[in-house]
Amino acid sequence: MVDLSGVEFWYWWVFALFLLAVEVFAPGAIALWMGISAGIVGGLLYIFPDLLWEKQIIIFAVLSVVSVAVWRIYARKHPPATDNPNLNKRGSDLVGYSFTLTANLKNGMGRETINGVLWKIKGRDLPEGTKVSITSVEGTALIVEPEEA
Structure with missing residues (x-):
């Protein structure tokens, strides 16, 4: 010992x-x-x-x-202060972004190229050509809602 x-x-x-x-x-x-x-x-x-x-x-x-x-x-x-709080939260910068669907949103799912990146999008079923806005991010999917006319 x-x-x-x-x-x-x-x-x-x-x-x-x-x-x-x-x-x-x-x-x-x-x-x-x-x-x-x-x-x-x-x-x-x-x-x-x-x-x-x-x-x-x-x-x-x-x-x-x-x-x-x-x-x-x-x-x-007391998390450290940062000048870029959305760093490593890629989709967070896109909240509020508006675009027109280039394909139908079926069964609440679809894919869309935004700023050269292919994103999975979720929302209610919408036809191609609908103007939508990104309301939030859920994992790697962008949640979209149709814009009011």
Whole structure:
């Protein structure tokens, strides 16, 4: 069995630096908070050199779980600001766009080329030549409604 009673504070600091390096190469904020937790445990061990290794592990585990959980809650409530909120939501830019159907919309389904891209469209059955407007996006399909004359 490995004897962990000889763990010194700098072991935790080296582990913290390792976790921070992992965060640099594989960002995701989990290794960051675990690294900070390891640094805190190292600081506690520096201040209290008689801290049992079992308590060190428990403190590290609790700090890691709590800090990652708090970070995830914070990140969900405060998403990063962006100048292009529709990035990776291709159809979102087309909401409100009007066009004329070049083929019948049968059984609520059809295909239409819009800005050089072939899109699946959904809506009620409509004949070719009907002027429609895109009202929303459902997955990869554009939802259309006929425009009022």
